[in-house]
Amino acid sequence: MENVGEKIIKINIEEEMKSSYIDYSMSVIVSRALPDVRDGLKPVQRRVLYGMSELGVTSGKPFKKSARIVGEVLGKYHPHGDSSVYMAMVRMAQSWSLRYPLVDGQGNFGSVDGDSPAAMRYTEARLMKVTEDTLMDLDKDTVDMIPNFDESLKEPSVLPTRIPLLLVNGASGIAVGMATNMPPHNLSDTIDAICAYIDDPDIEIDDLIRIIKAPDFPTGGTIYGYSGVKEAYHTGRGRIVIRSKTSVETTPHGREKLIVHEIPYMVNKAELISRIADLVNEKKIDGISNINDESDRSGMRIVIDLKKDAIANVVLNTLLKHTALQTSFGVNNIALVGGRPRLLNLKDLIRLFVEHRHDVITRRTQFELKQAEDRAHILEGLIIASDHIDEVIRIIRASKTPEEAKNNLIERFSLTEIQARAIVEMRLRQLTGLEQDKLRAEYDDIMKLIEHLKDILASLELRMQIIKDELLQVRAQYKDERKTDIVYASEEFNPEDFYADEExxxxxxxxxxxxxxxxxxxxxxxxxxxxxxxxxxxxxxxxxxx
Incomplete structure (x- = not known):
């Protein structure tokens, strides 16, 4: 077999399969399915938020067509299917998916019944106010910028977020050989716990749990039983049981109805209702005569009419056992730490977030210090010029070219190139007495600022205090009440729960x-x-x- 100009390399198929599959699985783990522990985002989410901020669709600006945003993100940062970008954006706008939505959507963005959102040519979006805090200081060299897919632009490798997104919004993703499922939390509690850790880095997990209490789901419900919550915080894995919130109403005819006000996180309401109807039709559950969805814009309301002699409690317990009226959330805290997947407990999550903030604040301070020193340098030159203004004017007038003027000034007053250029480009109005006072005042302020920034870089305590102050600012701005209640003591169902209590x-x-x-x-x-x-x-x- 002759192959002219071709070179055939024989490869062992087993080796090839092994190495190719490992490459593929690593790629899914690192750049698709798992969130980064620092900003709590997967690459596609980070690119959507960054793309939106680059387009300028911030919370105060008018909405822009979703298709426009998706096109921007696809063309610049995320060279995959358009639906992957749009669906990531849609989920970030759903108040029942994220505890603190990051995108402000206008139009049909789906529903808790599992309806699909409208096509991207119909919907519009912009960033939420809270998202601007995740992008703050991005322009101050706070995070590493990496080349995009064709190396024509830069994109952030992580966001400098002030908000502990991984804890407050959670995450879920299926990679290859591993998955992640992290519950959302209340922002106020989370920030209180982070501040407690900053005050005492040796704090025990049990003390942190007292502050953060338990997950807080956007759809409310009740966490039933606490042992799973504790286990999840200590080990990174655990089972959290969530129950619907229900009440019993009595009709004028004396019949009872069960009302469901809140359902567990990630449960599809329409599927839940049809599942209950199926169980009634199959005679698996008796005591229910009718079921109706009366939800409207004021809130959820599923009405389950009971038969005349049915006991509400017994019917409810049967429903909890056989339907998604009670589900469990399997916590599996896997996130990328330094580009590698790790199972993390509560304290790890808090520590790594604080380390990220510390990094951001250090880099921001270095950036601001350099800017302040550059400005002070120019001001020194301008102040020298304004002290010898007649001589400066004479030198400039006597020079043939701006270049020559610059060199003459450098020679006479031993200035630097930058200072001399600033003097040559000075405006005439800067010669007035008022402007000269302004120069001196600005110089004094800048020297104070430089002093302050150097203090920050020299003291870990100061940096930690800044992290804390900024977190407390965020807390004051976005704090809200818990949505999910906690029932601490709970048992599994007893056989007695399914029988009425009567004589x-x-x-x-x-x-x-x-x-x-x-x-x-x-x-x-x-x-x-x-x-x-x-x-x-x-x-x-x-x-x-x-």
């Missing part, structure tokens, strides 16, 4: 038969008035004990 008549007959009859039924007269129901026996048998 019974127990009869034992002479031949040893035993019988249980509800008291209410025992007193019912049979047709024809032949004695009451409870005491019918076999021939030659009679009741002995009752």
């Amino acid at each position: 019974m008549v127990i009869t034992i007959s002479h031949m040893g038969y035993i019988k249980r009859t509800p008291l209410s039924e025992y007193k019912v007269q049979n047709r024809g008035g032949v004695g009451s129901k409870g005491s019918a026996t076999r021939d030659e048998d009679f009741l002995e004990h009752m």
Whole structure:
């Protein structure tokens, strides 16, 4: 077999499969499915937010068409399918998916019933106010900028976020060989816990749990039982049971109805209702006569009408057992730390976020210091010029070219190139007395600022205090009440939970038969008035004990 100009390399298929699959799985783990522990975002989410901020669709500006935003992100940063970008953006705008939505959507962005959002040519979006805090200081060299896919632009490798996004919004993703499922939390509690850690880095996880309490889901509900929550915070894994919030109403006719006000996180309401209807039709659940969805813009309301003699509690327990009215959230805190997946407990998550903020603040201070020193340098030159203004004017007038003027000034006053250029480009109005006072005042302010910035860089305590102050600012601005209640003590279902609590008549007959009859039924007269129901026996048998 001759191959002209071709070179065929024989490769062991087993080796090739192994190395290719490892490459693929690493790529999914690192640049698709798992969030970065520092800003809590996956690459596609980070690119959407960065793309939107570059387009200028911030919270105060008018909305822009989603297709426009998706095109921007696709063309510049995320060379994959347009639906992957649009769906990532849609999820960040859904108040039932994210505890603190990051995108402000206008139009149909889907619903808790699992309806799909409108196509991107119909919807519009802009950033939420809270998102601007995740992008703050991006222009101050706070994070590493990396080349985009064709190396024509730069994009951030992580956002300098002030908001602990991974803790407050959680994350879920399926990679290859691993998955992540992190619950959302309340912002105020989370920030309180982070501040407690800053005050005492040796704080125990149990003390942190007292502050952060438990996850806080956007859809509310009740966390039922606390052992799973504790385990998740200590180890990074645990099972958290979430129940719907329900109440019982009585109709004027004396019938009871179960009302469901909140359902567990990530449960599809329409599917839940059709599942209950199926169970009723299949006779798996009795006691329900009708089910109706009366939800509207003021809130969720699923009405379950009960039959005349049904006991609300028993029906509710049966529903909790057999439907998604009660579900469990399997916590699996896996996030990327330094580009590698790691299982993290609560304290790890807080520590790594604080380290990221510390890094951002150090880099920001260095950037501001350099800018301040550059400005002070120019001001020094301008102040020298304004002190010898007549001589400066004479030198400039006597020079043939701006270049020559610059060199003459450098020689006479031993200035630097930058200072001389600033003097040559000075405006005439800067010669007035008022402007000269301004120069001196600005110089004094800048020297104070430089002093302050140097203090920050010299003191870890000062930097930690800044992290804390900025977090408390965020807390004051966005704090809200918990949506999810916690029931600390809970057991698994007992068999008794599925039976009504009512009075019974127990009869034992002479031949040893035993019988249980509800008291209410025992007193019912049979047709024809032949004695009451409870005491019918076999021939030659009679009741002995009752």
